[in-house]
Amino acid sequence: MSAHPVSDPARTVDVHAHILLPALQQLVAEADPGGFGAQQALEVRRNGPESLAASGRMIKERWPQLTDLDRRLADMDSQGVDVQLVSPSPSHFYYFVGVELSLQVARQANQAVREFVDRAPERLNGLGLVPLQHPALMVEALEHAVLECGLLGVEIGSFAATPHDPDRSTVELSDPRLEPFWSRAEELGALVFLHPFGCSLDERLDRYYLANTVSQPAENAVALSHLIFSGVLDRHPDLKVLAAHGGGYLPTSLGRSDHAWKVRPEAHGCAHPPSWYLKKLYFDSLVHSAAELRALVAAAGPEQVLLGSDYPFDMGSDSPAAEVRAASLSAADAAKVLARNAAALGITPASVFTAHPTA
Known part of the structure; x- marks a missing residue:
């Protein structure tokens, strides 16, 4: 166990870690x-x-890390991580399910995360789920996660589509139907963790593991661009959006977007050049490259990047804190990424009580 007191802002916090919920998969399959x-x-x-x-094979080998608390805590100790913000595996989004089942899925996931966190509240906190495919239900699920289950926010995908149901529209993060959700998340101070799962490029990425290595950063870039260009971040300036995988291709490749904002009227839906909004977003550190981490910190600012591991998947990092320390950031910037930015965002162990507004 960490020797740091629970209120110490120097506690190392991993904001990107997952748990598997087998009962949830069984519910949906049945x-x-x-x-x-x-x-x-x-x-x-x-x-x-x-x-x-x-x-x-990977999931079978890492089943204990995904489901066993003692193994997780031991791994956290070996990695030098004091606190994990756990979220359901993105495979649990289940954006294809209908209205009634979608709320049941969200509520069961939220409660399961709460129960897992309660087993080690001095080391863990959690995020729940909302049904992105049914925008009208997202506020209800968000309030269940935050107000009833006491979680810090929710995890969402980069888009929701149901290819087997052509009558149901694709939901992008720019969809006007999401406005009540963004408003309520802002009011609650809830963290919205953007984590892609799946990519609409489908068979073009069906070899060489391109469905992960290319689609994840591409989906992050597309989803964040929807948020930026549509003006969501203008209308909700206090919204807390955290993007997995360092925001993908977006943070260090915004020159073309800024140019489009200047010359194309249809790309002028936001008040400022797209690169301006990097200071309004948060990113995890999981970019698998010291040079890319330095570039991310330089582009977004050291206050916008937080430690993330994607524990325990093989595309994550087994030594996330050590990789941040090895990236040649200044000592002050490394401290922000490892701990202080999480503390500033209110990402604390569940044992530290944080009241949420109910109005």
Whole structure:
């Protein structure tokens, strides 16, 4: 256990770590076998058989890290991580399910995360889920996660689409139907963790593990661009959005977007050049490259980057704090990434009480 007191802002905080919820998968598979089967078939198309087989072996090998608390705490100690902000595996988004089941999924996921956190509240805190595919239900699920379960916010994907249901529209993060959700998240001070799962490029990425290595950073860039260009961040200046995987391709490749904002009228839906909004967003440190981490900190600012590991998946980092320290950041900037930015955002162990507004 860490020797730091729970209120110490120098506690190292990992904001990107996952748990697996087998009971949730069983619920969805039994309640909507057709949709579950269609989603499984889509994953075959997107990933290809070689990557699916490798991922299956990886999950089997890392099952204890995904489900066993004692193993997780031991790994945190060995990594020098004092606190983890845990969120459900993105495979639990289940954006294909209908209205009634979607709320059941969100509520069960939120409660399961709460129960997991309660087993080690001095080391953990958590994020819940909302049904992005049903924007009208997102506020209800958000309030359940934050006000009823006491979680710090929710995790969402980069978009929601149901390829097996052509009558249901794709939901992008710029969708006007999400305005009540953004407003309520802002009011609650809730963290919205953007974590892609899946990519609409489908079979174009079905080999060489491109369905992860290319699609994840591409999806982050697309989703964040929807937020920026649509003016969501102008209308909700206090919204707290944290992007996984360092924000993907977006933070260090905004020159073209800034140019489009200047010369194209349809790209002028935000009040400032797109690069201006990097200071309004937060990013985890998981970029797998010291040079890219330095570039991310330089582009967004050292106050906008937080430690992230993607524990315990193989595309994560087994030594996230050590990698930040090895990136040749200044001591002050490294301290911000490792701990102080999380403290400033209110990301604390669950044992530290933080009241949320209810109005």
